[in-house]
Amino acid sequence: MQPAENKDYSRDVILRLSPTRNTIIVEEQKPGGIAAYREIDPLELYYVINQSYASNDYLDSGFLPEHCLHLSMSATEKYFVLWNPELRADVIYGDKEYPNFPIPRMVFGVRVLENGKVAECSMGVVADETPTVDTPMFFYPFSNVHSDDRVCTGNNVLPRYRKISALKNFPRYLLGLPDNDDMYDREHNRLKLSHGELLEQLKDKDPTYYYTDILVSNGKTLGDFISRR
Template identity: 35%
Template sequence: MNRNDMLVLHITNDYKVSVETMENGVSSVKYISAESILDCLKSSIHNDGRIDSGILPQNCISYSGCANGNEFVVISFEEKTTDIIFEKTEYKDFPIPRLVFGFLISGDGRIINVRLGVTEKGRLTPKSKMFVYPFSNVSGFHLCTGSNVLPKIKSLHQLGGLPYYILKMPNNYDYYKESRTKLNLDYRGLLEHLKDKDSQYYYDNVLVGTDKTLNDFIAEVNL
C-alpha cells in the first residue's frame, strides 16, 4: 500500500468487524471475526513490541498505536441529541449533527489531545466529507477543554462514555465565530434557533463545508 492507500476497521454494536481497504482509488470491504483482527494485529508485530488493544469502545472507526505507548482512537458519535450547557443555560436533548471524536491517549492512560469534528451522514469512508464544527471551544479539529480535567482511563472501551461527558461541559464563546454556520447568528441566537430542530436540519441549512475528509481527521495526528 502507498501513502494514499488506507485501511479502516468498522465495528458494529454486536461486535461484527468489517475491514475496508482503499488501494489505488479502489475500495473493497471484507467481513471478519473480532478474533481474526486481533490475531492479525498481534502477528504484525515482530521484535519491537506487541499490539493488544483490548475491547475497543462502541462505534470505534479507527485505532493507531505507537512504540512510545501513545494510542489514537476515533469514535463515531451516533446520537442525534445530547444535553449541553451554555454559560448558565442547560439545553436538554439538543439536536446535533453526526460527530466524530479522536482521543490521543498516553501510555499511562492520560488523554493528552481531543479532536472533534462533524462528518457527513451515511456509511463512513476515508473520503467522507468533514464540515466546520458549528459550536464553540473547537479550533480546526482541536477541542479546548479549558480548566476541565478529563479522567484517566484504564481501558480503551472507557472512551465510549467520554463524548457525553465532553458535550455536557459548560461552554462559552471561546473560538466561536458567526461564520461557522450558514445562519451567521451569535452563539446564543444559534442555540435558541436550533433547539427545536432535528439532526437533518444541520445538513440542509446550517453546516459549512471544508476541504477536509475523514481521512484527514484521522491522519493529521502526531503520535
C-alpha cells in the same frame, strides 16, 4: 559459488546522500585500503531496511470501544477515532442548559496515554452517511474548537479510563462540558447567527436540520481528520 563478502558485518559501510541527484552512494572499505562504490536509488534503500526488520513483538490494543473507526498506537500511547452514534446531547452554554439538544453526526479523536489518561482530544462534524475516508466534513458550528479540530477544554480535567472500552463514553462527557464564546465564528453556520441565537434556533429542530440549513463545508474529509493526529 563465490563466498559472500563482509558476511560477519565487520567492515564499515558508509552511505553518502546526493539530494541534487536523488541518489545514495554506498561506500565499503575493503582490505588493503580499497574502497568499493555503488550507486542505489533511495527506494531501493527503503526496501532493504524494511525487509531486514523482523520482530515477533506485538502491541496489544486491548478490547476496543464501540464505534471505533481507527486506532494508531505506540508503546506509550494510543490514538482513537470514534464515530458518535448519538444525535442528542445535554449542552450547557453560559448559565443556560439545553437538555437533549440536537447535534449533527460527529467524530472524536482521542489521544490516550499508557495509564488510560486522556491527554488530548479533537472533534469534527461529518456527513450523515456510512463513514469512509472520503466522507465530507463540515466546520464545527459552535465554539472551543481550533482550526485543526483540537478541542480547548480550558480548566476542565480530562478523564482517565481504566478500561479502554469505556472510552465510548467520552463524546458524551466532552459535549457536556460548559461552553462559552471562545473561538466562535458566525461564518461557520449558514445563517451567520451568534452563538446564543444559533442554540435557540436549533433547540427544537431535528438533527437533519443541520445538513439542510446550518453546516458549512470545510473542504476536508474524514481521512484528513484521521491523519491529522
